[in-house]
Amino acid sequence: MRYKLVAFDMDGTLILEESCWGMIHQRFGTRTDALRNLMAYESGQIDYKEFMRRDIALWRPVPTIEDIKKILSNYTLAPNVKMVVEEIIRRGFQTAIITGGLDVLASNVARELGIPHVIANGLEVDESGYLAGEGILRVEPRQKDRNLVRLAEDLGVSLEECVAVGDGKYDVNFLKKAGLAVAVGNNPELVRVADVVIESFDHFPRLLDYLG
Structure with a gap:
């Protein structure tokens, strides 16, 4: 592939x-x-x-x-995304979530979609389980490309063999770093750097065609 x-x-x-x-x-x-x-x-x-x-x-x-x-816990998966990810996995691709969001949500989303690799930020807690006031920084939102580089190295994959999928301005460097850049929606900053633009995952056959 x-x-x-x-x-x-x-x-x-x-x-x-x-x-x-x-x-x-x-x-x-x-x-x-x-x-x-x-x-x-x-x-x-x-x-x-x-x-x-x-x-x-x-x-x-x-x-x-x-x-x-x-x-x-009260989140909503994007329409058709579960079917898309399941098909991507079925075709043999490795999958990951790289987000400036929080790991307590990302881990649930990953579990529901069957995505094995998750890189997200965390929250420090004290011995009683209360928030201690500090975040655990793993992903600087505007520098997700750095996380992609490290993950690709860990998995033995070249950047040219990576696909990055995002929706907003914080994803610009993330998409620019990958071999295939996929923008979901119409954010103008992201559209300018994307190889593929899909309005939503309702258009998943088009995305899968690009993946090969």
């Missing part, structure tokens, strides 16, 4: 929810303050580690990790 690994973004790609962080802020009523944090991150005033720290500090009273899991 020309390609061997298909790596997916999660938020807005595999699931309909645009941000798992946003799901939590919705629950705590902290979306306005969270937007200020996001603007500070996007403008370069703070790094992503500090962004996570500030976001977590908004959630009061301090939740347990089980509280967070419960909030994030």
